[in-house]
């Protein structure tokens with residue numbers, strides 16, 4: 546039976562931390578294996594979802610089909626930062642205090658070989674809105690379709706039930722957004738903020754027109770699990786999309802960035818990505834996280 550990291554399919558938690566780690570300069574494969582074995586004891590796939598980056602796979606001399614680092618979009622009309630990382634943890638809790646303890650435990654077991662690269666304090670806003678006020682996730686595939694979009698199947702034990710995740714940290718410019726009328730804001734997204742309805746008259750730059758999943762060939766479905774974030778006076782959206790390959794994300798981003806037809810997604814008029822990385826999320830097995838693909 547295929548077992549998955551269930552947190553990927555579950556509804557958004559009330560609170561979350563997204564932690565990414567780089568390898569310490571002197572990290573070697575034996576020490577990293579010890580750290581990963583200890584981390585496996587913490588990762589239940591629900592309260593903590595784990596992703597592994599290409600740099601870590603390279604150190605362990607392992608290849609997973611389709612897994613590589615994000616390297617930008619050729620021809621993009623907007624900056625798309627590339628920020629590879631070795632490990633990614635999505636800690637998901639209903640109590641914010643529990644996140645402090647999760648992070649403490651994770652840092653403890655990784656201390657020897659990994660450095661914290663980014664820690665994002667994220668939360669659910671209303672019923673699942675971005676801080677711009679727009680509802681996110683409406684067109685996510687549901688049930689069996691969500692499973693099919695997000696989890697690898699037919700590749701064998703250790704790979705089936707795994708998922709590939711694209712992560713982009715977006716920083717909002719609220720002054721730009723506030724300077725627009727709600728009608729102008731609706732045109733950026735292609736949905737009404739008031740009732741979340743899509744409208745046909747939206748310009749071709751509207752975000753939902755750029756990313757309409759059925760409009761790609763082949764179709765480009767992802768399971769989005771993005772969350773708002775805030776840190777002091779800065780805030781934005783932590784974009785997270787699970788799929789069976791990086792093709793759907795790249796197809797959407799190519800269109801959003803203007804690389805395909807020169808039209809840049811309306812989103813860029815009030816927000817911009819400040820990071821971009823890819824990870825492989827291993828499946829689970831009866832004993833916990835299935836790291837057999839890494840010989841662990």
Ligand code: HEM
Pocket residue numbers: 675677679680681682683684685713715734736752753756757758759767782784794795797798801812816
């Ligand atoms: C600040 C960043 C972003 C914000 C605030 C945002 C917000 C939204 C909103 C409000 C919707 C409409 C409701 C829904 O169907 O979820 C949406 C749809 C969507 N977004 Fe984004 N988004 C962001 C970045 C991205 C990125 C980077 C991608 C992919 C590269 C993406 C892919 C999609 C897709 C696939 C849909 C559904 C399109 C459809 O099939 O109708 N979004 N987004």
